[in-house]
Amino acid sequence: MKLIKFVSAISAGVALSCCISSLTIAKPQTVNAVSDATYTKYSKKFHKVIVTKKTAVYRIVRGKYGYLNRYVKAYTLMPGDVTTVRHRGIEWGWTVGKSYKYCTLKDSFSWFDEYLDTYYFDTNIFDNKMSESHKAYKLNNSQYRQLLKAGYNDYYISPKKLKYMKYLITKVWKIKPVKD
Secondary structure, three states: OHHHHHHHHHHHHHHHHHHHHHHHHOOOOOOOOOOHHHHHHHHHOOEEEEEOOOEEEEEEEOOOOHHHOEEEEEEEEOOOOEEEEEEOOOOOOEEEOOOOOEEEOOOOOOOEEEOOOEEEEEHHHHOOOOOOOOEEEEEEHHHHHHHHHHOOOOOOOOHHHHHHHHHHHHHHOOOOOEEO
């Protein structure tokens, strides 16, 4: 009986030591969807961007120390608005405007797009197809902003909004597809 207890205690000790050693040896791999180069790009200077999601902007009431800062809601950026942002990497996520008095508390890149002169939309977006047709609509900046205000986003577009966007592009603006 003592031999069975002794063998079971040794086997439990070996199993426990293997588990502990595997936990200390294996390093967790961090997966970062946005590279450090992108954060560096946005932290060096202010960038002009177009807002794609409704975003609250807060006024910073500075305290004696960084952890004593207070944030008072100032206004809301709506999709299609153009603003300047800079990633600060300090207590708040993004500085909005060049005065350093306003910020958003979001720390991601999902609420804005880079400000460009032209944007391309695949023609299959209106057919709900996942394949590429190698044809795209070429939109200028003001047209893209109107699409954002009409409810375009990357995740889900209701059929009613999709129909309205197709009407805007094909009938109102009379844009023809361009080959890639």
